[in-house]
Amino acid sequence: MTASSEHIVHEIEPVFDRHSRVLILGTMPSPKSREEGFFYGHPRNRFWTVLASLFHEPVPATNQRKRDLLLRHGIALWDVLASCDIEGASDASIKNAKPNDLTRITSAAPIEAVFCTGAKSAELYRRYCESQTGIPAVQLPSTSPANAAMDTETLTAAYQVILDHLEAPRHVALHVPEVVALEQAIAADGTSLAELMDRAGGFLAFYTHTLHPEGRIAVLCGTGNNGGDGWVAAGWLAEAGHDVVLITPRSADELRAEPAKSAAQKLMQALPESCRILIAPEADAVAAELKAADVIIDAILGTGFSGDSVKEPFARWIEEACACRESGTAVIAADCPSGYSAETGKAASPCIKADETVTMITSKVGLERPWAFTYCGNVTVAPIAYTRPYLDETQPDEPEEQPADAPAPGKPDEQFRRPENEDDDGYDPYSDRPATPEPLFQQDPWN
Numbered sequence: 001m002t003a004s005s006e007h008i009v010h011e012i013e014p015v016f017d018r019h020s021r022v023l024i025l026g027t028m029p030s031p032k033s034r035e036e037g038f039f040y041g042h043p044r045n046r047f048w049t050v051l052a053s054l055f056h057e058p059v060p061a062t063n064q065r066k067r068d069l070l071l072r073h074g075i076a077l078w079d080v081l082a083s084c085d086i087e088g089a090s091d092a093s094i095k096n097a098k099p100n101d102l103t104r105i106t107s108a109a110p111i112e113a114v115f116c117t118g119a120k121s122a123e124l125y126r127r128y129c130e131s132q133t134g135i136p137a138v139q140l141p142s143t144s145p146a147n148a149a150m151d152t153e154t155l156t157a158a159y160q161v162i163l164d165h166l167e168a169p170r171h172v173a174l175h176v177p178e179v180v181a182l183e184q185a186i187a188a189d190g191t192s193l194a195e196l197m198d199r200a201g202g203f204l205a206f207y208t209h210t211l212h213p214e215g216r217i218a219v220l221c222g223t224g225n226n227g228g229d230g231w232v233a234a235g236w237l238a239e240a241g242h243d244v245v246l247i248t249p250r251s252a253d254e255l256r257a258e259p260a261k262s263a264a265q266k267l268m269q270a271l272p273e274s275c276r277i278l279i280a281p282e283a284d285a286v287a288a289e290l291k292a293a294d295v296i297i298d299a300i301l302g303t304g305f306s307g308d309s310v311k312e313p314f315a316r317w318i319e320e321a322c323a324c325r326e327s328g329t330a331v332i333a334a335d336c337p338s339g340y341s342a343e344t345g346k347a348a349s350p351c352i353k354a355d356e357t358v359t360m361i362t363s364k365v366g367l368e369r370p371w372a373f374t375y376c377g378n379v380t381v382a383p384i385a386y387t388r389p390y391l392d393e394t395q396p397d398e399p400e401e402q403p404a405d406a407p408a409p410g411k412p413d414e415q416f417r418r419p420e421n422e423d424d425d426g427y428d429p430y431s432d433r434p435a436t437p438e439p440l441f442q443q444d445p446w447n
């Protein structure tokens, strides 16, 4: 060990579960990562920026969000080394290396590909770990600030290869009480409702900003938690450089629903200059603000709405927003369009017609009705939590739906229906029937 090197023992737990399909490995957490208690913790390391951009998500800001992102996409994350002597974060200085036992992950998860984030981890993996796992590693470029020559776009393009091994996220449509129960269960396990709202509003803003990187945005907020998503999104969009006006019937302090009230108060405590708040404005003032906007975010009513009609002042706000959309203003709904039942798909009078709906956590049955597009436009699920463990328990995979006139399985509807795989000669290439060997030579007919 040299004077400036230290003996380091890896103390950050690996991230994986039984759905992880890809394993990403570095060498050893840097001093900054050890301080943060999580992988790639240096603010200038681009690992999280690259992953977020691969999945079109906001860059995760906390360790919990980073862990969540990995698990949602089926990625396991660890390092090759369990301990070594190292100078700072210098891979080149590594001596006395002891590898981690990667079978801890490969025996529990269906890992089909291993990626190393840099030359040193790939070299150490080949030397110490490949024989344990039996899976050769693909070397990816390092995301560390030391690899500054490579820009983030090039890095992201190199990391695309990971996607070939991952499954597309499953979208399950739940009933509204099931969504509420799901959020409660996630909150009971440590991701609070306030945190879920922060992620919901953050994703709503990220999605809006991706579609409309510039322009003036009006956010219509109701008094429930759907409004809370709007308060969070407004702050985020103002920070991202938009001119934002938030329209609400009540001040932050007068709201009653939690976590919406706390989210609104948090925005008021550090209100960005480009975010104006209009409290209970006259109908004409609302109309003028909506007309001046390039994008309207509808965060008036979400899953808490039911009924045949919408009360004032929201009814008028909805009518004004619909009129603006007729003249070309984009409308993006938070969770579901206001006035539209996320449970039944019934549209009240009046009802928002949106170009896009960013629905939180998972889809809802009302958003899957055949006419939903008229009100919801494109529906995008905001991936605000890792829901799979909860849904695996409560939602066993349904058998594929058969059309009403489909024959019962195993009972052909016609007497002479042929097995599906049979070809014109009656040979089924996929059956287990052993092929009858053909004679190699025909017998000489003259003998």
Ligand SMILES: NC(=O)C1=CN([C@@H]2O[C@H](COP(=O)(O)OP(=O)(O)OC[C@H]3O[C@@H](n4cnc5c(N)ncnc54)[C@H](O)[C@@H]3O)[C@@H](O)[C@H]2O)[C@@H](O)CC1
Pocket (backbone or CB within 6 Å): 183, 193, 194, 196, 197, 198, 200, 201, 222, 223, 224, 225, 226, 227, 228, 229, 257, 259, 300, 301, 302, 303, 304, 305, 306, 307, 309, 310, 311, 312, 314, 334, 335, 336, 360
């Ligand atoms: N529970 C949570 O932690 C999370 C909730 N989220 C958001 O919270 C929403 C659900 O929040 P809430 O349960 O508070 O319900 P909503 O905010 O959807 O609706 C409740 C509000 O609607 C008003 N309302 C009901 N019927 C009305 C009518 N006919 N006319 C006018 N106003 C009417 C009520 O007075 C109440 O203020 C979701 O849609 C989602 O956007 C997300 O932030 C994710 C996390």
Ligand SMILES: [K+]
Pocket (backbone or CB within 6 Å): 226, 298, 299, 300, 301, 302, 333, 334, 335, 336, 337, 338
């Ligand atoms: K809404």
